[in-house]
Amino acid sequence: xxxxxxxxxxxxxxxxxxxxxxxxxxxxxxxxxxxxxxxxxxxxxxxxxxxxxxxxxxxxxxxxxxxxxxxxxxxxxxxxxxxxxxxxxxxxxxxxxxxxxxxxxxxxxxxxxxxxxxxxxxxxxxxxxxxxxxxxxxxxxxxxxxxxxxxxxxxxxxxxxxxxxxxxxxxxxxxxxxxxxxxxxxxxxxxxxxxxxxxxxxxxxxxxxxxxxxxxxxxxxxxxxxxxxxxxxxxxxxxxxxxxxxxxxxxxxxxxxxxxxxxxxxxxxxxxxxxxxxxxxxxxxxxxxxxxxxxxxxxxxxxxxxxxxxxxxxxxxxxxxxxxxxxxxxxxxxxxxxxxxxxxxxxxxxxxxxxxxxxxxxxxxxxxxxxxxxxxxxxxxxxxxxxxxxxxxxxxxxxxxxxxxxxxxxxxxxxxxxxxxxxxxxxxxxxxxxxxxxxxxxxxx
Numbered sequence: 001x002x003x004x005x006x007x008x009x010x011x012x013x014x015x016x017x018x019x020x021x022x023x024x025x026x027x028x029x030x031x032x033x034x035x036x037x038x039x040x041x042x043x044x045x046x047x048x049x050x051x052x053x054x055x056x057x058x059x060x061x062x063x064x065x066x067x068x069x070x071x072x073x074x075x076x077x078x079x080x081x082x083x084x085x086x087x088x089x090x091x092x093x094x095x096x097x098x099x100x101x102x103x104x105x106x107x108x109x110x111x112x113x114x115x116x117x118x119x120x121x122x123x124x125x126x127x128x129x130x131x132x133x134x135x136x137x138x139x140x141x142x143x144x145x146x147x148x149x150x151x152x153x154x155x156x157x158x159x160x161x162x163x164x165x166x167x168x169x170x171x172x173x174x175x176x177x178x179x180x181x182x183x184x185x186x187x188x189x190x191x192x193x194x195x196x197x198x199x200x201x202x203x204x205x206x207x208x209x210x211x212x213x214x215x216x217x218x219x220x221x222x223x224x225x226x227x228x229x230x231x232x233x234x235x236x237x238x239x240x241x242x243x244x245x246x247x248x249x250x251x252x253x254x255x256x257x258x259x260x261x262x263x264x265x266x267x268x269x270x271x272x273x274x275x276x277x278x279x280x281x282x283x284x285x286x287x288x289x290x291x292x293x294x295x296x297x298x299x300x301x302x303x304x305x306x307x308x309x310x311x312x313x314x315x316x317x318x319x320x321x322x323x324x325x326x327x328x329x330x331x332x333x334x335x336x337x338x339x340x341x342x343x344x345x346x347x348x349x350x351x352x353x354x355x356x357x358x359x360x361x362x363x364x365x366x367x368x369x370x371x372x373x374x375x376x377x378x379x380x381x382x383x384x385x386x387x388x389x390x391x392x393x394x395x396x397x398x399x400x401x402x403x404x405x406x407x408x409x410x411x412x413x414x415x416x417x418x419x420x421x422x423x424x425x426x427x428x429x430x431x432x433x434x435x436x437x438x439x440x441x442x443x444x445x
Contacts, residue, residue, distance in 0.1 A: 001074060002032075003046030009033060010041065010049040011070050027062065030070035035063035135170075137163045140194045141249040143217035143233060144187055145301060146180075150229030152280040159184060162233075164249055188302055191216075205253075209323055210240035214312035215249065216305070221279065221297035230280070231299065236309075238316040241265055241324075243288070245296075266320050266327070266409040267291040267402040270313045272306065286310070291402035314416070321413040329403050331395040333359075340395060340403070342410050348380070350393070360393065364414055370407075376400050 001013040009032040021027045033049060034042045037056050041049045053060070067073075141164040146154050157180040161169040174180035199212045206212070220234040235246040244250070245261040269289040278285055282299040284306040289295050300306050326343040330353065337353040347363040362382040368390060369381040378400065380393045397403050 001046075003049060004043050005045050006073070008067070008069070008073055010044070010046055011067060011073065012064075013074055027064065028066070030066055030074065031064040032067045032070065033062055033064055035061075037061050135167070137161050137167055137169055139187065139191050140164070140198060141215075141217075141235075142191060144184065144191075145219070146184070147219075147231070147282065150231050152230065152282045154281065161187065184302060185304070188305060192308070206239075212237060212239045213316045213319070214238040214309065216300075216309070218305075218309075219282070219299045220245075221299065223297075231282070234298070236298070238265065238312055241320050243268060243316075263288070263290055264402075265313075265316050266324070267405045269401075269405045269408060270310070272310055289401065289405070291399060291405065293401040314412070317409050318413045318416050321409055327406055327410075329397060329399065329406075331397050331403075333395055338395065340397075342406055344410060344413065348382075350395070364411065372400060372404065374400075378403065 002008045002010045012027060012029055012031045012033070015022045015027065015029060032042075034040070036049070036052050037060060039052055041052055044052070139161075142161055144159055144161045146159045148155065155171065157174045157177050158171050159174075159180065160171050172183070174183060195215055199215060203211050215235070215237045217233060217235055219231040221231055222229065235249050237244040237246065237250065239256070241264055243263045243265050244256065244259040245263075246255075246259050250256050250259075268291060271287045271289070273285045273287065275283075279297065284301065284303055285297065285299045286306065286309065287295055287297050300309065321344060325345070326341055328339050328341040331338050331340050331350075333350070338359065339351050339353050341349040341351070343349060347361065347366070349361045350359045351357060352359060362380075366382045366385065367380060368383050370378060372378045376396050376398065378395055378397065380395070382391050382393065383389070384391055
């Protein structure tokens with residue numbers, strides 16, 4: 001109905017049941033037809049619009065916009081309880097999410113007159129807020145990104161969401177940078193909450209020393225500069241004593257045995273990168289140096305994601321150091337096979353591997369410095385408690401980086417024991433991780 005002779009664009013007044021338009025759910029009673037296959041018909045007479053529609057061919061593309069005055073023109077009642085109404089034809093937004101999302105639902109006695117795919121519970125006409133799912137993307141284990149896939153090129157005020165099964169939202173373009181940040185933060189918060197809830201359920205099936213502390217997506221930077229894709233999606237998980245690197249989120253217990261890479265959490269080093277340390281235009285990056293000295297470079301989307309990862313890594317390291325209490329590494333001193341024990345309570349102990357005789361021992365507080373050759377040798381500088389003199393001790397290891405990282409992890413755990421805020425958080429983590437078993441933590445409150 002309508003047309004230029006009525007000072008209104010032609011509006012949809014009836015949708016036939018079970019026809020292509022009705023089944024699509026994309027067109028609604030009250031929608032004004034603004035364009036037909038790109039032809040502007042906003043100010044055309046009714047018969048002109050009908051003629052254009054008849055000549056449109058096998059496939060018709062309609063550009064429509066809901067009109068605030070359509071109900072009155074069509075002589076349709078509007079419920080008084082509907083406080084919001086969509087804007088007038090100037091919006092130019094297309095159905096089904098035009099303007100406020102208010103659309104007409106009709107449930108008459110004679111269903112041949114008007115129809116809609118969703119009927120109100122009460123008879124008669126009314127306006128109802130209704131969302132049409134064009135694409136449904138479960139957020140559990142999904143990921144999102146502002147970057148063009150595989151690159152460090154960020155889209156301006158746009159992003160996409162990819163579900164765990166690969167279903168993609170397509171590019172979602174926001175009107176402003178503020179809107180984009182709000183959307184990303186909201187999506188990140190929902191994903192985080194779903195992940196925490198899922199972790200809590202999964203941890204019921206794992207013993208206390210194998211609890212999951214963190215799971216989430218990031219982008220791993222390829223080490224081969226000749227690769228077309230510089231970045232690839234990677235799923236990281238911190239569980240028990242290990243950092244797991246997956247190509248996809250682990251769902252079953254068997255999946256945990258098929259990780260792409262696994263690292264001992266106390267034998268690796270994590271570094272949050274400053275802007276001056278970044279390798280490209282991607283922000284919010286961190287590196288993980290493995291026990292073999294290999295540097296892995298990762299990027300996350302938001303600053304809050306980076307902070308969450310950093311807290312989780314600190315927590316996982318602290319819990320594992322507290323659990324193992326000590327770690328011994330084989331070493332060589334002047335061609336003799338020795339052992340170095342790093343003990344959380346007593347410090348450093350060097351002993352003869354054959355006789356177990358203790359050669360020397362120092363507390364953590366007595367270590368005043370150290371250096372290494374980047375290959376196998378570490379020189380420790382300890383302060384003698386009696387003479388106050390610095391005593392140098394040099395040892396040679398076959399796994400240099402693992403030893404260095406382990407020492408760092410034990411020192412970090414020692415420092416954490418002096419931080420009341422950190423300890424309070426660990427008390428909460430311990431309680432959540434073990435609902436049936438009492439935590440043996442010495443330093444939690």
